Structure formats: C-alpha cells, structure tokens
Amino acid sequence: MMNTFVVYVENKPGVLTRVASLFRRRAFNIDSLTVGRTEKPEVSRMTITVDADQDQARRIEANLYKLVNVLLVENVTSEATIERDLAMIKVAAQHEARSHVLELAGVFRARVVDVSPESLTIEITGAEDKIDGLLEVLRPYGVLEMVRTGIVAMRRGKKSGALAAATNGTATIAADDSVSQSV
Amino acid sequence: MIKTGAAILWECLEREGVQHVFGYPGGAILPAYDALKHSTIHHVLVRHEQGATHMADGYARASGRVGVAVATSGPGATNMVTGIATAMLDSSPIVCITGQVGSKLIGSDAFQETDITGVTLPITKHNYLVTRADELARTLREAFYVARSGRPGPVLVDITKDAQQSSCEFDWEAARPQLPGYRPDLSPTAKEYAQALELIKNSKRPVILAGHGILVSGAMREIRELADRTGIPVAMTLLGLGALPASHPLNLGMMGMHGEAWVNHTIQDADLLIAIGMRFDDRVTGSLKTYAPTARKIHIDIDPAEINKNVKVDMALIGDVREVLREMMPQIEAADCSDWRDHIDRLKGDSAVRDIQNLPDTGHLYAAHVINDLWRETRDDHTVVVTDVGQHQMWEAQYYKHDHPYSLITSGGLGTMGFALPAAIGAKVARPEAEVWVVVGDGGFQMTMAELATIVQENLKVNIAIINNGYLGMVRQWQEFFYERNYAATPLLNPDFVKLGEAYGIRSMAVSERAGVIPAVQTARRHDGPVLIEFKVEQEDSVYPMVAAGAALHEMIRRPNPLEERAEDE
Numbered sequence: 129m130m131n132t133f134v135v136y137v138e139n140k141p142g143v144l145t146r147v148a149s150l151f152r153r154r155a156f157n158i159d160s161l162t163v164g165r166t167e168k169p170e171v172s173r174m175t176i177t178v179d180a181d182q183d184q185a186r187r188i189e190a191n192l193y194k195l196v197n198v199l200l201v202e203n204v205t206s207e208a209t210i211e212r213d214l215a216m217i218k219v220a221a222q223h224e225a226r227s228h229v230l231e232l233a234g235v236f237r238a239r240v241v242d243v244s245p246e247s248l249t250i251e252i253t254g255a256e257d258k259i260d261g262l263l264e265v266l267r268p269y270g271v272l273e274m275v276r277t278g279i280v281a282m283r284r285g286k287k288s289g290a291l292a293a294a295t296n297g298t299a300t301i302a303a304d305d306s307v308s309q310s311v
Numbered sequence: 312m313i314k315t316g317a318a319i320l321w322e323c324l325e326r327e328g329v330q331h332v333f334g335y336p337g338g339a340i341l342p343a344y345d346a347l348k349h350s351t352i353h354h355v356l357v358r359h360e361q362g363a364t365h366m367a368d369g370y371a372r373a374s375g376r377v378g379v380a381v382a383t384s385g386p387g388a389t390n391m392v393t394g395i396a397t398a399m400l401d402s403s404p405i406v407c408i409t410g411q412v413g414s415k416l417i418g419s420d421a422f423q424e425t426d427i428t429g430v431t432l433p434i435t436k437h438n439y440l441v442t443r444a445d446e447l448a449r450t451l452r453e454a455f456y457v458a459r460s461g462r463p464g465p466v467l468v469d470i471t472k473d474a475q476q477s478s479c480e481f482d483w484e485a486a487r488p489q490l491p492g493y494r495p496d497l498s499p500t501a502k503e504y505a506q507a508l509e510l511i512k513n514s515k516r517p518v519i520l521a522g523h524g525i526l527v528s529g530a531m532r533e534i535r536e537l538a539d540r541t542g543i544p545v546a547m548t549l550l551g552l553g554a555l556p557a558s559h560p561l562n563l564g565m566m567g568m569h570g571e572a573w574v575n576h577t578i579q580d581a582d583l584l585i586a587i588g589m590r591f592d593d594r595v596t597g598s599l600k601t602y603a604p605t606a607r608k609i610h611i612d613i614d615p616a617e618i619n620k621n622v623k624v625d626m627a628l629i630g631d632v633r634e635v636l637r638e639m640m641p642q643i644e645a646a647d648c649s650d651w652r653d654h655i656d657r658l659k660g661d662s663a664v665r666d667i668q669n670l671p672d673t674g675h676l677y678a679a680h681v682i683n684d685l686w687r688e689t690r691d692d693h694t695v696v697v698t699d700v701g702q703h704q705m706w707e708a709q710y711y712k713h714d715h716p717y718s719l720i721t722s723g724g725l726g727t728m729g730f731a732l733p734a735a736i737g738a739k740v741a742r743p744e745a746e747v748w749v750v751v752g753d754g755g756f757q758m759t760m761a762e763l764a765t766i767v768q769e770n771l772k773v774n775i776a777i778i779n780n781g782y783l784g785m786v787r788q789w790q791e792f793f794y795e796r797n798y799a800a801t802p803l804l805n806p807d808f809v810k811l812g813e814a815y816g817i818r819s820m821a822v823s824e825r826a827g828v829i830p831a832v833q834t835a836r837r838h839d840g841p842v843l844i845e846f847k848v849e850q851e852d853s854v855y856p857m858v859a860a861g862a863a864l865h866e867m868i869r870r871p872n873p874l875e876e877r878a879e880d881e
Binding site: 137138142145146149153183186187190191193194195196197198199200 | 428429432433436437440457490491492493494614615616618619620623
C-alpha cells in the first residue's frame with residue numbers, strides 16, 4: 129500500500145541526497161518526494177510517498193531516524209491528513225475543442241493560466257485522484273506537456289507535541305511518547 | 312585564541328583523547344601534516360590508506376576507543392573505502408580525516424579531487440565536508456560523538472585545504488555538538504520488559520544468541536549473570552566470541568554457516584530465541600524460511616532498524632544491551648530447562664567424534680592443529696588474535712577457545728580479506744601490553760602485506776601466522792562442494808614467505824609438520840621483535856560443518872567420518 133511520510137530534516141546541504149540515497153540503498157521505491165521550507169528557516173520538510181507494507185514502513189521510519197540530520201518522521205498514512213498535489217497541464221485546444229476543455233477545467237475547479245492559439249495550460253490543485261481524474265478526461269484532446277509537484281501532506285487539527293519539539297530544534301523528541309521508536 | 316584549521320584539527324583530536332593516528336600524507340592534507348609537529352599525537356605512517364582504516368578499526372576494537380585514520384584527497388580518500396565499509400558493517404567507531412582540494416576548486420575536477428562524502432555516504436554512519444576553519448571544532452566533536460555513541464560506526468570528515476590553512480578563533484567549549492535529530496539513547500518501556508520476561512518465563516527450550524553488541528556495550532558480566540541465573544544455554548556469533556568465556560559450561564560455541572552442528576540444531580529445536588546484540592545475518596540464519604521454526608523470538612538491540620529486518624520477532628527491546636540486561640535481571644525468571652540441556656548434550660556427543668582434533672597425528676599438518684596448538688600456548692588473557700577472512704578465520708573461531716572479551720578481532724560483516732595484518736597493528740598500538748597474533752591465509756596476507764614495513768618501522772611485536780594452503784581456500788571449498796571441483800582462479804603461486812619476511816628484517820620461519828607447531832610458537836613468543844611463521848598446511852582441507860548458502864540451518868555438510876576416510880586411503 130502507499131505510505132505517506134512527513135519528514136522534518138535539518139536545512140543543510142546534502143540532506144536530500146542522504147534521504148534519497150537511503151531509499152535507494154535499502155531498495156525502497158519512492159513514488160513521490162517533495163521538499164521545501166517550513167515556518168522555521170533551519171528546518172526543511174519532506175513529504176515522501178512510498179509503496180510499502182506495514183513492516184517495511186516501520187523499517188523505513190527506523191532507517192530515516194538513523195540519518196543524523198533527520199529530526200522527526202511521521203507516518204501519516206492512517207492519520208487524518210490534507211494531501212495536495214499541484215499539476216500544470218498543457219492541452220491541445222483548437223476550434224471547438226477549446227470550449228470543451230474550458231468546460232472540463234471548470235468542472236474540476238481548475239484554472240487556466242496560459243492561453244495560446246493551439247493550447248491551453250491548466251493549473252489544478254488537489255488530492256492525487258482528482259488530478260488523475262482531470263487528466264483522464266483531457267487525454268483525448270491531446271496532453272502536450274504535464275508537470276506535477278508530488279504530494280505535500282499535513283495533518284488535520286492542531287500541531288502535535290512531537291512536531292512542535294522537532295521544529296523548535298530541541299533534542300527532546302526522544303522523550304515524547306507519541307513518537308514510536310519501537311516496533 | 313586564533314589558530315589555523317590545521318592546528319585546531321590536532322588540538323581537537325587531543326581533546327578527544329586521541330594518542331595515535333594512522334595515516335598517509337599528500338597534497339590536500341599537507342597543511343595538517345605540517346602542524347603535526349606541535350602535537351603530542353603519534354602518527355603511524357602506513358603503506359596504503361586501506362591499511363590506515365583497518366588499523367584504526369583494529370585499534371577501536373581492541374581498546375573501545377575511537378580509532379583515527381588520515382589520508383589526502385582523491386586516491387588517498389578512495390583507498391579508505393574498503394576499511395570504512397568494514398567498520399560500518401561491524402559497528403566499529405572510527406573517524407577518518409581526509410584532505411580535500413580548496414573550497415573554490417570543489418566541483419572543478421581539480422587534481423586529486425574526489426567527492427568522498429558522496430562516495431562514502433552509504434558506508435558511513437555520518438560524514439561531513441568542512442570548508443571553513445571555524446566549522447572544524449564543532450564538526451570534529453560531533454564526529455567523535457556520533458562515531459562512539461549509540462550503535463558505533465565510521466564517520467568521515469573531509470576538510471578542504473583552505474579550511475586547514477585559514478585561521479579563526481578557537482573555543483573548544485563553545486564548539487559543542489549540535490545534533491538535534493540524533494538520538495542514540497533509546498530504552499524499552501516497562502510494558503515491553505514485562506512481555507519479554509513473560510516469554511522467558513514460559514519457555515521450556517530457550518537459547519540465548521550472543522552477539523557483538525555485548526562486547527560493544529561491555530555487558531560481559533551481565534550476559535554471564537543472565538546465563539548463570541537462568542541456566543539458559545548461550546550460542547555465539549562470530550563477532551560475539553569472547554563475550555562469554557568459551558569454557559563456561561553454558562557456552563555452546565559458535566552458530567551459523569560454520570557453527571558447531573549441535574549449536575545449529577539447538578537453535579532449530581528451540582522454543583525461544585533471546586537474541587542479544589546481534590542482527591540475524593544470513594551467515595547465522597541459513598534459509599529464513601526454515602529458521603528456528605518453533606521458536607518465539609526476543610530481540611535486544613540498540614538499533615531500531617535491525618528489528619524485523621531479517622527475522623520477524625515477537626518482542627523487541629531496543630536499547631543499550633547492558634542497560635537492558637541490568638534492568639531485566641532482578642525480575643528474570645526461567646523454568647527449569649535441564650531436560651533441554653540434556654537434549655543439547657546428546658546433540659553434542661554425536662558431533663564431537665567428527666572433530667578433527669580426534670584424528671591421530673599422521674604427520675600431516677592441518678590448519679585446525681595449528682590453531683589449537685596456538686590456543687594451548689597462548690590462552691592467557693593478554694592474547695589478541697586478529698584473523699583475516701576465509702577458511703583459517705572459521706578454523707580459528709572453532710579451535711581457538713576464546714575465554715576473554717576483545718581477544719578476537721575479525722572482519723565479520725563485510726568479510727574483508729587483507730584486514731588482519733593492518734588491524735593487528737592497530738590492536739598492538741592500542742594495547743602494547745597484549746600479545747598480538749595475526750592468523751591469516753596466504754591469499755589475504757598478500758592483499759595488505761605492504762604493512763609489514765609499518766610493523767618494522769614502528770618496532771611492533773606482532774606475531775604473524777600465515778596458514779598457507781596454496782589456495783584461496785574458502786573459494787576453493789565452494790568450488791569443491793558446489794562447482795564440481797572446478798578450481799577456477801583459486802590456486803595461488805606464492806612468494807617465499809620466509810624470504811619475504813626476512814627482506815623486511817622480520818624473523819621468519821616455516822613449519823610443515825604438526826610436531827613443529829608448538830616449538831615455532833614458543834620461539835615466536837620468546838623473540839622480542841615481530842615474527843612471521845608460515846604454516847604449510849593440507850591444501851584441500853575444508854571447513855566443517857557447513858550450511859550451504861540458502862540451505863536450512865540444520866542441513867549441514869558434515870566432515871566425512873575420519874575412520875571411513877582412512878580406510879579408503881589404505
């Protein structure tokens with residue numbers, strides 16, 4: 129099954145390589161990996177989705193913790209989360225097709241961000257399956273180019289204690305019971 | 312105080328308690344070497360950077376202190392790779408310092424530039440690239456802390472030439488490690504302890520699997536107490552040898568591919584495995600599908616990533632082995648398992664008759680005889696045996712009965728040929744009072760024999776026993792068993808090892824009869840310099856028992872019955 133990990137890391141050079149290298153070395157297949165800044169300049173946040181069973185997911189978490197620069201790992205797969213993917217889709221849209229494409233974009237609440245005589249570029253944000261859905265219906269018109277950011281995920285509700293500790297850069301994470309260290 | 316990066320490097324090492332480093336100079340590390348004259352640290356000049364890393368490793372394993380290796384950029388750094396990987400797989404705390412081209416040249420493919428932090432990323436516990444002198448002190452403090460804490464391992468610090476040359480304010484106190492994500496100190500919960508204790512209490516056929524983690528955490532007294540209080544027999548991994556005295560009545564001996572047959576049968580028949588500081592390597596489990604099928608499993612280890620990696624366990628206690636055992640000890644209860652021990656004794660009786668030690672002296676020299684005689688002569692607590700990789704390594708593990716902790720140093724996880732000679736140098740430097748014996752095959756010896764010069768240069772009393780069978784013996788054995796005796800690329804044309812040793816000024820001799828073994832060992836012990844003994848042993852002897860790769864642990868290839876074999880000969 130697809131697992132989603134939210135990983136807080138120190139914002140230092142080479143940390144992305146360390147994380148990516150870990151997945152390669154342990155032969156876990158990354159489906160998507162996004163990385164970006166957080167509210168703390170010294171902390172970066174990754175959202176990693178990976179196809180793994182429960183046991184593999186635990187080992188991924190344990191191995192991520194072995195990286196010295198990793199601050200906190202949360203497997204949010206079974207948590208209530210908001211997940212978003214952003215796609216820009218350039219689709220062929222001439223003559224009568226143009227109005228059909230515009231209509232479909234409207235149905236999916238996607239925005240047209242660029243227009244040329246031959247094509248329309250549509251921006252859509254949402255859960256992965258919503259984007260897949262739009263892509264499906266646009267395909268017959270001819271998808272000329274597409275780019276997706278990969279998933280970013282965030283838990284619903286208030287910030288967890290462990291997460292607050294990690295992003296405060298303190299070393300008290302291990303003491304927090306809500307972080308699973310064991311099997 | 313204002314200091315250069317080079318001066319800061321040595322001062323930080325001194326403050327970390329480093330007395331010896333093993334290294335080889337070159338362009339990008341020259342500023343550091345230039346500053347060495349102001350340091351109290353003794354530098355051992357090696358003959359190859361791989362040797363430096365194995366020496367640092369041997370130093371660490373013999374002493375428990377962090378070993379340090381130094382090399383220049385490019386080829387100097389890449390030559391360290393094998394030694395770093397060796398230390399990684401055997402959880403050995405070493406710090407490797409490498410020079411790097413100037414920070415402005417990084418990425419330009421400058422002369423002797425290699426991205427060594429990139430190269431060593433998957434084989435170090437952590438690594439650093441330092442481009443500024445003012446980052447050095449904190450980085451080095453972190454490197455030593457990371458190397459020795461938690462599950463120990465190698466850390467590499469790559470320092471650009473300009474970081475060594477430039478100056479900055481040096482303040483040791485202010486340069487405290489900043490490792491907000493690093494958590495080496497895990498411990499189990501009360502509930503986890505209770506569940507593990509319950510499993511032990513309800514077990515009728517338990518066995519303890521004792522690994523390297525016991526030696527790393529210094530839990531020798533605790534493992535002994537655990538065995539004594541519960542009467543549970545103890546099986547050893549290769550790297551665990553010495554954690555419990557071989558002569559202890561509950562010590563069964565080594566498990567695994569070349570473990571004693573009764574030990575492997577014990578594991579397969581057990582109803583509970585208590586795995587302590589070991590990681591269920593494929594060399595100790597055999598086929599995972601058939602491994603210990605009737606046993607529940609408790610896994611005590613400091614590394615959460617080891618849990619359920621190879622063998623699914625019922626209970627994990629994640630923490631320092633010594634702390635965990637201490638915590639458990641007052642509450643531990645075990646059922647009487649004397650029937651179980653009787654069962655094991657019966658298994659043992661069957662195996663003992665096949666022991667090569669029971670063969671009469673026919674004039675032939677077997678490696679097992681050499682090792683057993685060496686053990687008889689040197690079995691006091693000051694002997695450290697450093698073995699290489701292959702048949703002699705397994706025979707040493709079988710026939711040298713290690714009664715003392717840290718008395719065996721060997722490359723287990725990576726199986727690095729060429730490890731023994733340099734690692735022994737490191738061990739001798741760390742423990743000058745110890746009697747150090749290298750037990751090495753003719754193949755592995757030739758991989759790093761350049762370090763003979765280091766032995767002589769440092770005037771180290773290291774005794775070298777080359778077990779010469781004229782083959783890459785373990786590979787030959789696999790060819791014999793699994794490739795229809797097609798000895799492809801395994802026969803060795805060897806130099807005259809006696810002349811070779813003498814060329815270095817090392818007292819050297821050769822032995823080809825069993826009667827010559829003990830006198831040679833005694834001569835070596837009496838001589839106050841290094842000694843090399845070439846033992847010319849049976850060429851096509853094999854290590855028994857053997858669990859073929861992928862076979863079940865109890866399906867062993869056994870030594871042919873000596874009586875039948877001799878009848879055939881006649």
